[in-house]
Amino acid sequence: MxxxxxxxxxxxxxxxxxxxxxxxxxxxxxxxxxxxxxxxxxxxxxxxxxxxxxxxxxxxxxxxxxxxxxxxxxxxxxxxxxxxxxxxxxxxxxxxxxxxxxxxxxxxxxxxxxxxxxxxxxxxxxxxxxxxxxxxxxxxxxxxxxxxxxxxxxxxxxxxxxxHPVADRVSLEVPQAAARLALNLDEAATVVALLPGSRRSEIRHIAPRLLAAAALMHQRRPELTFVIPVVPGLRPLLEPMLAAHAPGLKVTLVDGRSHEVLAACDLTLIASGTATLEAALYKRPMVIVYAMHWLNYRYMRGKALLPWHGLPNILLRDFVVPELIQDAATPDAIASAGLAWLDDAPRREALQQTFLRLHQTLRxxxxxxxxxxxxxxxxx
Incomplete structure (x- = not known):
C-alpha cells in the first residue's frame, strides 16, 4: 500500500x-x-x-x-x-x-x-x-x-x-419528530426556522428583516414557534437585533445544529446560499431572502446570468420557492410569503416530492x- x-x-x-x-x-x-x-x-x-x-x-x-x-x-x-x-x-x-x-x-x-x-x-x-x-x-x-x-x-x-456530501448524510425521509425531541420543541407546534446566514455581513443585513417578519407573523398567528440556529461566535451580534427588531417575541436560539433545526421546522425563512440547498434536502418550504450593501448589490446584479438566486431554484430552473432580494425583502413581503406556505398544504406536498427527486439526483x-x-x- x-x-x-x-x-x-x-x-x-x-x-x-x-x-x-x-x-x-x-x-x-x-x-x-x-x-x-x-x-x-x-x-x-x-x-x-x-x-x-x-x-x-x-x-x-x-x-x-x-x-x-x-x-x-x-x-x-x-x-x-x-x-x-x-x-x-x-x-x-x-x-x-x-x-x-x-x-x-x-x-x-x-x-x-x-x-x-x-x-x-x-x-x-x-x-x-x-x-x-x-x-x-x-x-x-x-x-x-x-x-x-x-x-x-x-x-x-x-x-x-x-x-453533494450533505445529500448522502440527510435521510430521504425527514426525522421531524426526533429532531423536535432533541431540540425540546413541541411536537404539535408549527415551527418556523430563521436562518439569516453564516457571515457577519449577512447577519447585519438580513437578520433584522427576518426578525421583523417573524414579529409580523406572530401578530397574525400567535401560535407559531420560532427558532434560530446560531453560527458559533455570532450570538453576541444576533441577540441585540432580536431585542431591537422583534421585542417581546419568544425565539429559541440554538448554537449550531442547523440541520436539526431544518428537520424540525415546518417552514424556513432563509438567506440565499448553501443553506437553501440543505433546506431543500430536508424537503422544507422556504422563503429565500437576501440583502447586502447597496454597492455590492449593484455590482453583482450586473454580473448575474440567471433569473434565480437560490440554489433550489437554480438547480430546478424554476421559481419553485419565492425569492425576495434586496429592496423586495421587506418584513411584510417575507411574512406574507411565509404564511402563504403555511396556508397551502397541497403546494407544500408537491414541493416535497420535487425536493425528493432533487435529493436522489445529488445522492x-x-x-x-x-x-x-x-x-x-x-x-x-
Whole structure:
C-alpha cells in the first residue's frame, strides 16, 4: 500500500468547514493515516485537521467587506503559501472560497504541487470569467452538481461530478419528530426556522428583516414557534437585533445544529446560499431572502446570468420557492410569503416530492467518488 498522503487544505466559512469535514471522513476511510493542515473550522478539526488559521478568517462577503479585510487576507495567503511551499503536501485541496483559493492554488500548481478545487464556482450563474482563473489554478475540480463537468470541459478543465456530501448524510425521509425531541420543541407546534446566514455581513443585513417578519407573523398567528440556529461566535451580534427588531417575541436560539433545526421546522425563512440547498434536502418550504450593501448589490446584479438566486431554484430552473432580494425583502413581503406556505398544504406536498427527486439526483456517495478521483490524481 502507498503511504497515506499529506494534504494542504483551505475551507472558508461554516459551509466550507462542513463540506471539507465530510470530504475528510471519506479520505480518512481510504487512507487511515492521512494528515491534513491549513485553514479550517471546528468540524474539520474534529476529524484531526490541523488548523493553522480558523476558517472564520475567510468569512467575508462582497467587495466592501473584502476591502475592509484585504490586508489581513493577503497576509494570511502569503504566509500559508510560503509554509506549504517550504514543505509541499502531496496534494492541495481548496474548498470553495474561490477569491482566496484561486490565487493560492495557482502559486502551488506553478511550483509543482497537485491542486484540486472542491465545489465548482457558480460560473453558470454569474462571473463566467472566473473559469479562466479556475483553469490556471486547479488540476481537477470536484463538482457538486451534474451539469458542471460538461460546462468545465468546454474550457479544458478536468472535472468529476461527485454529488453533494450533505445529500448522502440527510435521510430521504425527514426525522421531524426526533429532531423536535432533541431540540425540546413541541411536537404539535408549527415551527418556523430563521436562518439569516453564516457571515457577519449577512447577519447585519438580513437578520433584522427576518426578525421583523417573524414579529409580523406572530401578530397574525400567535401560535407559531420560532427558532434560530446560531453560527458559533455570532450570538453576541444576533441577540441585540432580536431585542431591537422583534421585542417581546419568544425565539429559541440554538448554537449550531442547523440541520436539526431544518428537520424540525415546518417552514424556513432563509438567506440565499448553501443553506437553501440543505433546506431543500430536508424537503422544507422556504422563503429565500437576501440583502447586502447597496454597492455590492449593484455590482453583482450586473454580473448575474440567471433569473434565480437560490440554489433550489437554480438547480430546478424554476421559481419553485419565492425569492425576495434586496429592496423586495421587506418584513411584510417575507411574512406574507411565509404564511402563504403555511396556508397551502397541497403546494407544500408537491414541493416535497420535487425536493425528493432533487435529493436522489445529488445522492452520489460523494466521499467515495471524491476519494476515487483524488486517488487517480495522486497516482499520476
Amino acid at each position: 502507498p503511504p497515506a498522503p499529506r494534504l494542504g487544505l483551505v475551507a472558508g466559512e461554516a459551509s466550507g468547514d462542513m463540506l471539507a469535514s465530510l470530504l475528510l471522513q471519506g479520505l480518512q476511510a481510504r487512507w487511515p493515516g492521512l494528515s491534513a493542515a491549513g485553514i479550517g473550522g471546528p468540524k474539520m478539526q474534529a476529524q484531526g485537521f490541523k488548523a493553522w488559521w480558523p476558517s472564520e478568517k475567510l468569512s467575508v462577503f462582497g467587495y466592501v467587506d473584502a476591502l475592509l479585510h484585504l490586508r489581513e487576507l493577503l497576509a494570511i495567503r502569503r504566509a500559508l503559501r510560503d509554509r506549504l511551499l517550504a514543505d509541499p503536501p502531496d496534494l492541495f485541496i481548496g474548498v470553495d472560497a474561490p477569491d482566496f483559493n484561486f490565487g493560492l492554488e495557482t502559486s502551488l500548481k506553478a511550483a509543482g504541487v497537485k491542486t484540486v478545487h472542491f465545489v465548482c464556482p457558480s460560473i453558470w450563474a454569474w462571473r463566467p470569467d472566473r473559469v479562466k482563473k479556475l483553469a490556471a489554478a486547479a488540476d481537477h475540480v470536484l463538482c457538486l452538481f451534474p451539469h458542471e463537468p460538461a460546462l468545465l470541459a468546454q474550457h479544458g478543465v478536468a472535472a468529476t461530478f461527485v454529488g 452520489q456517495d460523494t466521499a467515495r467518488k471524491a476519494s476515487d478521483a483524488i486517488a487517480k490524481i495522486l497516482a499520476r
